[in-house]
Amino acid sequence: MAFGPFLFLALLEGTVMAAVLALTAVGLSLVFGVMRVVNVAHGEFFMLGAVAAWFVTYYLPFPPAVTWTIALLIAPLFVGAIAATADVLVLKRLKYDPEATIVATIGLLYILQQAALTFYGPDARPVEPPFHLRLQFPWFGYSGYKLFVVLAAGLILLAVWAFMTRTKAGLVMRATQVDMETARAFGINVDRVYAGTFALGAALAAAAAVLIVPIQQAHYLMGHDPLLLSFIVVIIGGLGSLRGTLVAALIIGLSDGVISMFFSPTLAKIIATLLVALVLVFRPQGLFGAKA
Amino acid sequence: MSASAKSWALHLGLIAVLFAAQFGLPSYHATNVSRIMVLAVFAMGYNIAFGYTGLLSLGHALFFAAGMYGMGLPIWTLSWAPIPALIAGLVAGGALAGLVGLLALRTAGVSFMIVTLMFAQAGYLTLLYLNTHTGGDEGFVVDSAARVIAGFDLSTDAPRYMAALILFATAMLICLWLVRSPFGRVMVAMRENEQRSRMLGYNPFRVKLTALVISGLYAGIAGAAYGMLFGYVGATFATIQYSILPMLYVLLGGAGTVIGPFLGALLMFYLIDITSGYTTAYLFVVGAALVVLVLFAPKGILGTIRERGLKWLP
Numbered sequence: 001m002a003f004g005p006f007l008f009l010a011l012l013e014g015t016v017m018a019a020v021l022a023l024t025a026v027g028l029s030l031v032f033g034v035m036r037v038v039n040v041a042h043g044e045f046f047m048l049g050a051v052a053a054w055f056v057t058y059y060l061p062f063p064p065a066v067t068w069t070i071a072l073l074i075a076p077l078f079v080g081a082i083a084a085t086a087d088v089l090v091l092k093r094l095k096y097d098p099e100a101t102i103v104a105t106i107g108l109l110y111i112l113q114q115a116a117l118t119f120y121g122p123d124a125r126p127v128e129p130p131f132h133l134r135l136q137f138p139w140f141g142y143s144g145y146k147l148f149v150v151l152a153a154g155l156i157l158l159a160v161w162a163f164m165t166r167t168k169a170g171l172v173m174r175a176t177q178v179d180m181e182t183a184r185a186f187g188i189n190v191d192r193v194y195a196g197t198f199a200l201g202a203a204l205a206a207a208a209a210v211l212i213v214p215i216q217q218a219h220y221l222m223g224h225d226p227l228l229l230s231f232i233v234v235i236i237g238g239l240g241s242l243r244g245t246l247v248a249a250l251i252i253g254l255s256d257g258v259i260s261m262f263f264s265p266t267l268a269k270i271i272a273t274l275l276v277a278l279v280l281v282f283r284p285q286g287l288f289g290a291k292a
Numbered sequence: 293m294s295a296s297a298k299s300w301a302l303h304l305g306l307i308a309v310l311f312a313a314q315f316g317l318p319s320y321h322a323t324n325v326s327r328i329m330v331l332a333v334f335a336m337g338y339n340i341a342f343g344y345t346g347l348l349s350l351g352h353a354l355f356f357a358a359g360m361y362g363m364g365l366p367i368w369t370l371s372w373a374p375i376p377a378l379i380a381g382l383v384a385g386g387a388l389a390g391l392v393g394l395l396a397l398r399t400a401g402v403s404f405m406i407v408t409l410m411f412a413q414a415g416y417l418t419l420l421y422l423n424t425h426t427g428g429d430e431g432f433v434v435d436s437a438a439r440v441i442a443g444f445d446l447s448t449d450a451p452r453y454m455a456a457l458i459l460f461a462t463a464m465l466i467c468l469w470l471v472r473s474p475f476g477r478v479m480v481a482m483r484e485n486e487q488r489s490r491m492l493g494y495n496p497f498r499v500k501l502t503a504l505v506i507s508g509l510y511a512g513i514a515g516a517a518y519g520m521l522f523g524y525v526g527a528t529f530a531t532i533q534y535s536i537l538p539m540l541y542v543l544l545g546g547a548g549t550v551i552g553p554f555l556g557a558l559l560m561f562y563l564i565d566i567t568s569g570y571t572t573a574y575l576f577v578v579g580a581a582l583v584v585l586v587l588f589a590p591k592g593i594l595g596t597i598r599e600r601g602l603k604w605l606p
Contacts, residue, residue, distance in 0.1 A: 038406070094586065098401060099405070100590065102350075103582055103585075106579075107581070107586070108583065109579065110582070111575075111579035112579075117573075228413065231406065232410075235406065266417050270414050273410045274411075276407075277410040278395070280399055280406060281396065
């Protein structure tokens with residue numbers, strides 16, 4: 001294959017990755033932005049979403065298109081409920097102290113991983129895609145489902161944006177983000193906003209996982225890479241800035257696709273992690289963040 | 293007894309008990325305790341950064357692995373003798389900590405945690421990427437000829453226990469001396485109130501960097517000793533899990549206490565060892581321990597004891 005088509009394939013793969021990454025990272029960014037909590041267990045919410053999708057598609061006796069759609073609805077709800085419970089039982093009692101919550105979410109990470117290992121098992125299991133469609137380019141064939149993933153992720157992100165800017169609940173969340181004390185003084189139930197935000201963040205990770213699981217298989221350790229990459233994206237984009245997160249997801253996804261294809265996936269990750277460390281040191285507001 | 297005498301009695305007593313224990317412990321537990329003592333040195337180093345100076349790092353696996361590879365690679369590729377190799381491990385841990393510190397200490401709090409995490413992750417990935425030089429995922433076995441110091445074969449039980457005990461005792465006494473020294477007080481001052489310490493004329497950056505390098509030296513020698521005593525060097529020791537373990541030990545035993553890291557390592561090791569007899573859910577034990585500690589006992593066992601009465605506990 002010539003260089004041009006090869007690059008095109010790399011960019012396609014990168015776009016799919018960027019779309020899923022954007023969805024996952026927006027969840028992490030939302031939680032950090034509103035609650036100032038760095039959620040180390042975010043990758044496990046992603047993993048739980050994939051595992052839940054496997055359970056739904058495996059046990060429901062409908063065609064793949066139907067079960068997958070049900071999974072896309074149920075998995076985020078299920079994962080969101082777990083997240084809200086964790087928030088009320090643990091994070092709230094820590095009064096959202098930044099360092100204590102990191103330690104607690106590390107604990108949560110291990111607990112969720114163990115739960116998946118115990119109830120789901122150590123195997124990687126495939127999930128049937130809702131449809132099979134092969135797009136034939138002049139140089140190679142490409143999965144139509146992968147492009148559908150990009151579309152679906154875009155739609156969900158659009159819905160999140162509409163929710164944040166066009167609804168009362170979104171307004172309340174933004175108000176809490178700007179000034180929690182004043183929000184409370186205006187009668188906003190901050191506890192409920194926090195629990196809801198944590199659930200929404202987790203649900204977005206779960207939705208991303210349901211989208212990607214027909215391509216990637218569900219495994220109890222699969223949360224590691226999404227966590228790391230979301231961290232990278234959120235920091236490069238500027239902590240808590242949604243627009244920056246989207247731009248950074250695109251950059252990281254595309255460059256990861258290209259570097260992985262032409263050099264090595266490990267090298268791509270080394271560069272990205274070092275970049276994050278340096279961004280945090282020299283430009284803590286992120287590459288695109290306006291202010292701290 | 294004065295506070296100082298009490299504390300000497302306590303620490304020398306612990307060393308004496310550990311010395312005596314080797315004659316009574318069955319082989320399986322002797323190996324466990326050797327392992328615990330080496331891990332406790334690692335945790336003590338973590339405690340110097342986290343417990344005393346207030347630097348919550350998520351990247352200490354990097355320094356541990358630096359020590360391990362700093363010891364293992366010269367033996368593997370250049371056939372070095374054990375003592376120079378151990379020193380190389382010690383230096384590698386301290387040097388890398390200094391390098392990371394120069395950059396990471398420009399940040400604080402949550403950013404510091406993430407920066408150290410990212411550097412450690414980059415280090416781990418580099419180990420995998422350079423797999424032709426490092427053995428990558430599989431690691432390598434330390435040559436048994438290089439595990440003999442002064443005629444003592446460290447791959448056998450009794451010399452291994454003694455070597456671990458000597459390392460542990462030395463590390464603990466240095467730590468005890470350090471935290472009671474004027475510099476140790478300045479470290480605590482940094483943790484408690486950086487602004488005020490700055491106003492008193494101390495340079496926070498220099499103090500924190502020094503503490504981090506000392507912490508890295510501890511992690512480095514612990515990693516080097518771990519590789520030498522148990523004969524294996526591998527990239528698993530550079531994963532985030534090995535940054536979490538010392539944090540867990542320190543939180544459990546009591547941050548900012550000299551014996552806390554050892555107590556935490558001992559309890560956690562046997563907690564996992566015993567529960568794994570009943571269930572395979574060892575990750576759950578680690579996770580639940582972290583959550584319970586941070587919720588109900590953020591000061592750890594010895595920290596709580598110190599608060600409730602034994603005020604002299606260093």
